[in-house]
Amino acid sequence: MSAEQRITGRTGILFILADPVAHVVGSDRLNARFAAEGLDMAVSPLHVQPKDLAAVIGTLRLLQNVRGFGVTIPHKIAVMPLLDAVTPRARLIGAVNFVRRNPGGRLTGDNLDGQGFVDGLAASGIGLAGRRVLQLGAGGAGRAVAFAVAEAGASALFIHNRTAARAQALAEAVGAAWPGCAAASGPDDPRGFDVVINTTSMGMHEGDPLPMDVGRLAASTDVAEIIMTPALTPLLVAAQARGCRISLGTSMLDAQYGLVKQLLGIPS
Numbered sequence: 001m002s003a004e005q006r007i008t009g010r011t012g013i014l015f016i017l018a019d020p021v022a023h024v025v026g027s028d029r030l031n032a033r034f035a036a037e038g039l040d041m042a043v044s045p046l047h048v049q050p051k052d053l054a055a056v057i058g059t060l061r062l063l064q065n066v067r068g069f070g071v072t073i074p075h076k077i078a079v080m081p082l083l084d085a086v087t088p089r090a091r092l093i094g095a096v097n098f099v100r101r102n103p104g105g106r107l108t109g110d111n112l113d114g115q116g117f118v119d120g121l122a123a124s125g126i127g128l129a130g131r132r133v134l135q136l137g138a139g140g141a142g143r144a145v146a147f148a149v150a151e152a153g154a155s156a157l158f159i160h161n162r163t164a165a166r167a168q169a170l171a172e173a174v175g176a177a178w179p180g181c182a183a184a185s186g187p188d189d190p191r192g193f194d195v196v197i198n199t200t201s202m203g204m205h206e207g208d209p210l211p212m213d214v215g216r217l218a219a220s221t222d223v224a225e226i227i228m229t230p231a232l233t234p235l236l237v238a239a240q241a242r243g244c245r246i247s248l249g250t251s252m253l254d255a256q257y258g259l260v261k262q263l264l265g266i267p268s
Ligand SMILES: NC(=O)c1ccc[n+]([C@@H]2O[C@H](COP(=O)([O-])OP(=O)(O)OC[C@H]3O[C@@H](n4cnc5c(N)ncnc54)[C@H](OP(=O)(O)O)[C@@H]3O)[C@@H](O)[C@H]2O)c1
Pocket: 113, 116, 136, 137, 138, 139, 140, 141, 142, 161, 162, 163, 164, 166, 199, 200, 201, 202, 204, 226, 227, 228, 249, 250, 252, 253
């Protein structure tokens, strides 16, 4: 929080619900952006255990100066039945990561991860329309990314995952939702793809093997990460060394600022 930021009775209050909570950085990034724009909003992480989620959601409905809240691990799926409505994209993804609280206490959940990824990629100068995409990983964030990549107009989306059945199920769901995108599961060979996206957690921890064989990466292939720490993962370092354009995982989070404002009805 910057020295200039003041929290008063007029401030719009947001929370980020997580368990554990120590790693949460989204609150700090949102506060910095709100302060930079002179918006009277403030965000705090809240450590909420799964057994208390329903009680906390019930209380948040009653708090009149709360504008909304983010939800992260492990609450993204569990929060859904506790809300009044979820957007079609959150329903498709099967998870919510931000909730708007209307003045009467009505709660609407959305999932901004995928659109945040696409917007972050665009901010890095990388487009998706008409391009062939290889996605590594089909976990929670990977689901959000896959639907958004297809929605953004990728011509083909191949998904590779350690648990192959999850990649296949995701490819089928994406293909059904976005028939214009040829979606399939397959190997992790990047040859012939315009964009490679790592949505696995491989690269978060020192000593993790690379999520794919970077020796097969062409300089013309763009490489994107969703891992935020470290910002420059070994995959991105290797891709850069091969002459590829890259997009950092932090771009995905930063792009969600504008989407949170949109969801809350804060004019840009
Ligand atoms: N930048 C952002 O705004 C943002 C937002 C959300 C998440 N993230 C990051 O995205 C990453 C994934 O998060 P998530 O919530 O999607 O996690 P998740 O649901 O647990 O999914 C993890 C993915 O990584 C794969 N994986 C894990 N360990 C592996 C291994 N040893 N070998 C091969 N594949 C492995 C999993 O494959 P299986 O299906 O086979 O288990 C799955 O595809 C994390 O680093 C998280 O911090 C970033």
